[in-house]
Amino acid sequence: MTPGWIEKAPEAAQSYVTGRRLDEVECIVADIAGVARGKAMPASKFARQEKFYLPNSIFLQTITGEWAENPAGSFTEPDMILTPDFSTATAAPWTADWTMQVIHDAIDQQGNPVPIAPRNVLKRVVGLYEAKGWRPVVAPEMEFFLVAKNIDPNQPIIPPMGRSGRRAAAKQAYSLSAVDEYGPVIDDIYDFAEAQGFEIDGILQEGGAGQVEINLNHGDPVALADEIFYFKRLIREAALRHDCFATFMAKPIEGEPGSAMHIHHSVVDLKTGQNIFSDAKGRETDAFLQFIAGMQKHLPAAVAMMAPYVNSYRRYVPDFAAPINLEWGRDNRTTGLRVPISDPGARRVENRLAGMDCNPYLGLAASLACGYLGLLEKESPRAECLGDAYNMDEDELPYNLGDALDLMDENAAMREVLGAEFFAVYQAVKRNEFKEFLQVISPWEREHLLLNV
Incomplete structure (x- = not known):
């Protein structure tokens, strides 16, 4: 019954x-x-x-x-x-x-x-948009690695064995044959997603060995955070059926690129249903540029929520397809803030800084909070980056968890948007984790320091 x-x-x-x-x-x-x-x-x-x-x-x-x-x-x-x-x-x-x-x-x-429940934090931010007559829309991208089972944390993580009998290969971005190597896992992901009522916009091979990207359709931030929350579990379960692990660590394999959760943002006027980033003639609006300016100004304080672990910052290194800047550009994947090609109704800003290891509720909340503050502050962004932003000499982002938490704690505007009680709890949890990590002696330290210093 x-x-x-x-x-x-x-x-x-x-x-x-x-x-x-x-x-x-x-x-x-x-x-x-x-x-x-x-x-x-x-x-x-x-x-x-x-x-x-x-x-x-x-x-x-x-x-x-x-x-x-x-x-x-x-x-x-x-x-x-x-x-x-x-x-x-x-x-x-x-x-x-x-x-x-x-x-x-x-x-x-x-x-x-x-106020400290992550789903409620995201609801709070969405509510602030709605109070201004706006509806935020997001479209997340999920990157993750399929890896060989690792039951000994002292051993490095390695790629999984493919159906050919070889380990999954790196540097095969967008290769369909690379995806076919672990096709049975992908088949189960599709089957589980269908049973759960989730719509996948696409699955592709990323640049890392065994690295996969799943794109989701745009929609309500809370609903999509729920989906990512569920997706992480279903992907892990699909991998376990085929004798491998799925990991959402930001940087699980040394020498390979990391896994991001790119977030596409647009904002709709609740009265008209129109994207406020485009005017009646299809041109970019002041609101569009103000949203970008808010992200440039406040993202340094949001990094602690989008890169929440010590491992997260191993993704922020040059030459590994990770954005380490706050530049913005049209159809420019070297910038931290990318404006994809689209028609005016779908004009959006892609935040490429968030890692896949973040809590999806908090990653989306933090990113949306930056854009929201930009819409309120009505400032202009820096000039568009027209070249290779990877080569720009800038030091705007924190490159370790301790510095990121300090920047977060210093930003009063972000505290107001996300809630003071949440800020305090998040700081307490993450500083505890950082303190624990600092007590661990790594293999690198034993190899290079034990007999040489």
Whole structure:
């Protein structure tokens, strides 16, 4: 018998359980890292309850499982109330039984959105746009690596074995035969995505060995962050079926390019439905240039959310197809801010700085916050970069997590947009992670310093 709440779910979720007995529901929220936290319960129990509880301390947990100090003071771990957002209900098609996943909204015991929950942070930013009569639109690109199983962290990560019996090769960007090497994994990704109701705009081979890019259609930022959150899990599950790992680390393999989450942005006028980046004659507007100026001004303070780990900054190196600048240009992939070729209705700005290791809710929130501030501040960007921005001698971006956190903490405008409580918690979690990393002695240090200094 189909549970009554399924009627509130998307069509794909309804189709998945039609004629089947639903066994389990996973009730989930994303923590600061973007890891799914929550509870799994029998479907019959889920149908009888309207909410459940989790301690708000889940947002103080670091990627290593440690706990950051609560910047608000005492560590009493009060419960949050989690209520299902049925519009996010989707299948978990890799499980042995019939299972659904549902993302939950986090509110406090007074009924207010929990300000440190990443999904709520993104909703806050979208709400600021809407209060000005705008609707932000995004289109993310997801890059990731398929790699051989790595069960010993002391061993380097290597590419997976392809169907030819050879390791996946690098420097094969856009090669269809390279994608065919791990075709069975891609087939499962397509099948899982279809079962979950997700539309893939395209899959292609990137420049790294075993590196794949998936493009998503443009749409609502919260809905697309939900999809990326789900996609990371389904891609990992598809890889595990074929004896390999999928990783979203920014730089998993030494000597290979890193994995980005490029974000395309446009803004629509709520009254007219028109893209505010183009005027009635199809020309670029002041708002378009102001959005770019806001990104140039505030992105240094947003990097800590778009490059959230020490490994993230290994992607920011010259000559590895990663933007390490805040220049902007039309159809110029060497700039950190690219304006793709498009018709006036689809005019947009692509932020190429974010890494695929970021929490999608926070990466989108931070990027949108920069553009929003630009629209308010009404400043002009620097002159367009017409050449190779990789060769420009600039030092505007932080190149390690500590410096990035300092720039974030100093930016009062970003704190106001994203919320002071979130800022404090994010700083606490990330500084804890950075402190832990600084206590680790690397193989490079042992090799070159042990007997030479």
